[in-house]
Amino acid sequence: MHTTPPNPQSDQEARIRQHGDALLQAAEAFEPHNPVSHWLQSLLSRLHQNPDFRIRALRFVDLLPALQEDAEVVRLFDEYFSDAQEFPLPRLGRLAIRSGRLLGPHQLAAAIRKAIGLLSRQFMAGREPTTIRETLSGLQRQGRLVSLDLLGELTLSHREADDYLNGYLQLLDVLSVQPDQSLQLSLKPSSLLPRLLPERVTANTEVMVKRLRPLLLKARRQGVAVTLDMEDSERRPVILALFEWLLFDPEFRDWDGLGIALQAYLRQGGEDLEQLIELAGRRQTPFAIRLVRGAYWDQEVVKAQQNGWPIPVWQQQAETDRHYEACLQRLLAAAPGVYPAIASHNLRSLALGMAEVERLGLATEQFEFQMLYGMSTSYQQALVKLGYRLRTYLPFGEPIPGMAYLVRRLLENASSQSMTRWQVTNEDAASCFAPPKVETRLPAERPEAGFQNTPLRSWLKPDECQAFQHAIDQVRGQLGHHYPLLIDGEWRDTAACIESFNPADRAQLVGTTACASQEDADRAIRAAEAAFPSWRERPAESRAELLRKSADLLAQRRDEFAAWQILEAGKGWREADADVCEAIDFLRFYADEAERLAAGASVKLPGEHNRYFYQPRGVGVVIPPWNFPLAIVTGMLSATLVTGNCAILKPASDTPVIAARLVDLMQQAGFPAGVMNFLPGPGEVVGDYLVRHPAVHLIAFTGSLAVGQGILRLAAEPRPGQRHIKRVVAELGGKNAIIVDQSADPDEAIDGILKSAFGFQGQKCSACSRVILVGDQYAHFSRRLCEAAESLIMADPTDSACDIGPVINAAAESRIQQAIEQGRQAGRLLYRMESRGFESGHYVGPTLFGEVDPNSPLAQEEIFGPVLALLPAQDLDQALALANSTRYALTGGIYSRSPANLERAAREFRVGNLYLNRGITGALVNRQPFGGFAMSGIGSKAGGRDYLLQFMEPRCVTENTLRRGVAPLSEAP
Numbered sequence: 001m002h003t004t005p006p007n008p009q010s011d012q013e014a015r016i017r018q019h020g021d022a023l024l025q026a027a028e029a030f031e032p033h034n035p036v037s038h039w040l041q042s043l044l045s046r047l048h049q050n051p052d053f054r055i056r057a058l059r060f061v062d063l064l065p066a067l068q069e070d071a072e073v074v075r076l077f078d079e080y081f082s083d084a085q086e087f088p089l090p091r092l093g094r095l096a097i098r099s100g101r102l103l104g105p106h107q108l109a110a111a112i113r114k115a116i117g118l119l120s121r122q123f124m125a126g127r128e129p130t131t132i133r134e135t136l137s138g139l140q141r142q143g144r145l146v147s148l149d150l151l152g153e154l155t156l157s158h159r160e161a162d163d164y165l166n167g168y169l170q171l172l173d174v175l176s177v178q179p180d181q182s183l184q185l186s187l188k189p190s191s192l193l194p195r196l197l198p199e200r201v202t203a204n205t206e207v208m209v210k211r212l213r214p215l216l217l218k219a220r221r222q223g224v225a226v227t228l229d230m231e232d233s234e235r236r237p238v239i240l241a242l243f244e245w246l247l248f249d250p251e252f253r254d255w256d257g258l259g260i261a262l263q264a265y266l267r268q269g270g271e272d273l274e275q276l277i278e279l280a281g282r283r284q285t286p287f288a289i290r291l292v293r294g295a296y297w298d299q300e301v302v303k304a305q306q307n308g309w310p311i312p313v314w315q316q317q318a319e320t321d322r323h324y325e326a327c328l329q330r331l332l333a334a335a336p337g338v339y340p341a342i343a344s345h346n347l348r349s350l351a352l353g354m355a356e357v358e359r360l361g362l363a364t365e366q367f368e369f370q371m372l373y374g375m376s377t378s379y380q381q382a383l384v385k386l387g388y389r390l391r392t393y394l395p396f397g398e399p400i401p402g403m404a405y406l407v408r409r410l411l412e413n414a415s416s417q418s419m420t421r422w423q424v425t426n427e428d429a430a431s432c433f434a435p436p437k438v439e440t441r442l443p444a445e446r447p448e449a450g451f452q453n454t455p456l457r458s459w460l461k462p463d464e465c466q467a468f469q470h471a472i473d474q475v476r477g478q479l480g481h482h483y484p485l486l487i488d489g490e491w492r493d494t495a496a497c498i499e500s501f502n503p504a505d506r507a508q509l510v511g512t513t514a515c516a517s518q519e520d521a522d523r524a525i526r527a528a529e530a531a532f533p534s535w536r537e538r539p540a541e542s543r544a545e546l547l548r549k550s551a552d553l554l555a556q557r558r559d560e561f562a563a564w565q566i567l568e569a570g571k572g573w574r575e576a577d578a579d580v581c582e583a584i585d586f587l588r589f590y591a592d593e594a595e596r597l598a599a600g601a602s603v604k605l606p607g608e609h610n611r612y613f614y615q616p617r618g619v620g621v622v623i624p625p626w627n628f629p630l631a632i633v634t635g636m637l638s639a640t641l642v643t644g645n646c647a648i649l650k651p652a653s654d655t656p657v658i659a660a661r662l663v664d665l666m667q668q669a670g671f672p673a674g675v676m677n678f679l680p681g682p683g684e685v686v687g688d689y690l691v692r693h694p695a696v697h698l699i700a701f702t703g704s705l706a707v708g709q710g711i712l713r714l715a716a717e718p719r720p721g722q723r724h725i726k727r728v729v730a731e732l733g734g735k736n737a738i739i740v741d742q743s744a745d746p747d748e749a750i751d752g753i754l755k756s757a758f759g760f761q762g763q764k765c766s767a768c769s770r771v772i773l774v775g776d777q778y779a780h781f782s783r784r785l786c787e788a789a790e791s792l793i794m795a796d797p798t799d800s801a802c803d804i805g806p807v808i809n810a811a812a813e814s815r816i817q818q819a820i821e822q823g824r825q826a827g828r829l830l831y832r833m834e835s836r837g838f839e840s841g842h843y844v845g846p847t848l849f850g851e852v853d854p855n856s857p858l859a860q861e862e863i864f865g866p867v868l869a870l871l872p873a874q875d876l877d878q879a880l881a882l883a884n885s886t887r888y889a890l891t892g893g894i895y896s897r898s899p900a901n902l903e904r905a906a907r908e909f910r911v912g913n914l915y916l917n918r919g920i921t922g923a924l925v926n927r928q929p930f931g932g933f934a935m936s937g938i939g940s941k942a943g944g945r946d947y948l949l950q951f952m953e954p955r956c957v958t959e960n961t962l963r964r965g966v967a968p969l970s971e972a973p
């Protein structure tokens with residue numbers, strides 16, 4: 001007899017279809033009767049069809065709860081939408097809008113608020129305990145289980161983290177809970193602690209466990225389960241580590257109420273699942289795994305692309321679907337060792353889950369389905385009707401953090417990469433149960449042409465953190481060495497020496513360098529002069545190659561160079577890593593730029609040939625500051641060299657060791673003798689002498705206004721024998737402001753201000769030292785900002801958990817302390833972090849002053865430390881006037897969600913680098929060419945396309961090619 005062999009694949013497909021049809025049929029009885037749904041449908045379809053509207057609508061929804069005044073609501077509604085009809089509203093709302101136009105802003109604002117309120121109630125339970133209880137019991141009456149999620153996003157301070165946990169503790173008090181595990185809490189780990197960072201896994205985990213313990217114990221006593229939500233991939237390592245700790249904590253080890261969410265859109269989701277299953281095997285007590293697709297797809301892709309990191313998520317929807325199915329099968333097969341929660345709105349995933357549990361013979365109580373409140377309601381009820389456990393994820397709480405959740409839900413329902421579909425009943429059943437079809441040919445990724453920034457460390461891989469820690473340990477073993485001068489290719493020593501100490505531990509000698517005298521300076525100048533003619537004649541490509549070789553060497557030793565910065569300059573891990581990346585970028589970018597400029601330009605006319613090209617200037621002196629001890633040195637030095645000048649580098653006396661190591665590395669790349677000379681010595685002695693010297697043509701200086709002005713004065717005066725005017729490139733200080741208007745996202749603003757003001761202890765020329773708060777938010781905003789500053793961690797910068805390290809030296813410490821003392825006359829001291837326990841280093845804690853007199857030194861002068869002045873402003877006019885009121889014009893920023901205000905700031909906030917809705921430090925080579933004007937400097941922007949021009953002199957050669965009335969053929973008219 002001839003039989004067809006069984007085909008497991010098609011059998012499974014048939015079972016999926018069968019269960020899917022049963023689900024569709026059961027759902028028919030539960031068509032949504034919600035009156036909101038009609039206009040919501042039209043809103044969602046407009047969101048889906050019109051990407052431009054989608055962006056504007058989501059931004060407006062996100063912004064609304066932050067607006068206090070009705071007039072602001074109406075103004076911004078008008079800014080976002082061309083007319084009131086563009087944003088679909090419920091019928092009553094539309095009427096109110098029409099009459100509101102006649103009646104005034106209050107009615108109109110009320111109508112808009114009502115519409116967004118309806119929208120949020122569709123997906124969230126509100127904040128009042130009675131409402132939450134009603135919604136909860138309504139769902140329980142329908143036979144649904146519930147997971148309660150207290151709305152909260154990024155926490156900025158310990159107080160906010162405490163509030164979040166207290167919210168749950170109070171909820172447990174309020175709800176009378178049956179000890180049947182029917183209720184679950186979903187926790188967002190990022191709400192438990194500010195700054196969850198992958199390189200701080202251990203430190204973060206310890207604090208979070210301590211914070212969570214009382215809540216977990218109480219939940220356990222009340223029979224309430226607790227699941228950790230998974231958030232973006234930057235937090236994933238900490239969340240996984242926290243969960244593992246809790247699983248094996250003696251107090252929770254035998255509790256089956258713990259759970260964790262797992263994201264299938266992550267390429268690593270499958271590995272995470274295997275790891276969790278392995279943990280369950282070791283633990284012996286099961287825990288819940290909620291398998292979701294993931295809700296941060298856009299953010300993951302954008303962040304990875306911006307940073308040059310591998311994209312952590314699957315790029316095709318079908319790939320995510322396929323991965324979800326594979327994970328689902330693996331997860332169900334691991335039951336009852338784990339408790340699977342199939343969290344999906346995708347019909348095929350639900351049907352696959354139903355088919356698999358049947359095939360595996362799992363009992364109803366050995367798994368559950370999960371869906372979000374307000375979405376696919378009829379399918380939720382249908383699953384209950386079919387006898388499955390169904391848990392509804394129900395968010396509750398304040399509207400502001402709720403908006404971020406709402407935006408994610410709307411995005412999920414509307415975006416082209418949508419993981420779910422609204423109202424799947426309308427879809428063709430066959431296509432919605434078809435297996436995911438992965439396109440084999442992905443749209444070809446554009447090969448990136450030209451210069452690319454060096455990706456910063458993501459710290460996402462544990463071995464990245466270990467390697468970095470190892471580099472710090474290695475460098476610790478190399479402290480105390482001596483570094484000589486380099487003149488004419490020879491390392492030479494001097495009788496005197498410069499000692500460099502670790503600012504975090506003043507007793508620790510990082511190293512010593514030679515200390516040049518004026519005779520050494522003369523020798524270096526002679527060597528540079530002698531090397532100049534042949535270096536000048538070298539083709540630009542050959543000089544550029546030496547820069548690229550140096551970049552490669554530096555890239556190979558990036559962690560080591562970062563570690564030196566931590567120990568010699570007191571930079572934190574991320575700051576030190578970024579500094580090395582910037583140095584590599586300068587080398588590669590200026591190499592490209594030198595080649596571009598070497599091509600020159602020619603203009604040909606009949607009988608006339610014009611050649612435009614550049615020549616180097618001669619001997620260049622490079623005088624960098626200590627605060628970017630590698631990047632700025634590398635940038636100014638490489639620009640001098642690649643354009644054909646010979647250089648004498650006089651490093652900053654606080655960071656000469658890093659400079660010496662850089663020079664050594666660049667020597668290894670093969671710079672000829674005399675081209676690059678290294679001359680550490682006191683600025684006032686050697687620096688001053690070099691600046692005056694008649695044989696010097698070019699001075700590249702970055703530093704303070706006072707020293708810069710002195711250099712400009714000295715350089716302007718010709719000395720006997722000098723036959724040229726010196727060129728000075730001077731990048732100076734700043735007194736940079738961030739404006740926060742009333743429409744700003746306060747969380748983002750506070751986060752950005754903290755990083756900009758206190759990153760590297762405020763010792764950046766780009767640092768924020770003034771915050772200008774528009775309107776009546778002043779009291780509330782400044783309180784939150786102070787609380788957030790209070791949560792920063794002062795530590796030794798070798799510790800990855802350090803937010804606040806030391807300032808550079810004793811003089812800086814006392815200068816900043818003095819500025820703080822004087823600041824008391826100019827404003828109200830709002831907060832000052834004590835530095836007790838850190839006396840072995842030069843520590844000054846973040847300090848904030850409120851209501852600062854805008855004309856006081858506190859608001860006008862650069863302090864170059866972690867001191868922030870807060871200034872109130874009535875409106876944007878006054879804010880811009882304040883922002884522009886100092887003699888500096890380096891960086892600035894504005895946080896606003898008003899397109900009109902952003903546009904106005906772009907025009908009227910006059911600084912070299914203006915940032916909209918982000919922090920104001922961390923400019924990247926080529927992407928944000930950096931530098932200011934007014935008293936902030938007289939150079940073209942570093943890392944920009946005009947920079948190298950300053951190191952060269954342009955020439956034009958014109959030839960008459962007409963001889964005896966005959967011109968070359970190519971020039972014939």
Ligand code: NAD
Binds near residue numbers: 625628651702733
């Ligand atoms: P600084 O002016 O004290 O020193 C800068 C360099 O000049 C050092 O190498 C120093 O040894 C040298 N120097 C000092 N006196 C000299 C003299 N008389 N002649 C020649 N050289 C002399 O500045 P710093 O404390 O090293 O750096 C902090 C300052 O740099 C801040 O004002 C900051 O805003 C500014 N800065 C500006 C930028 C920018 O791009 N605009 C970048 C970083 C730092």
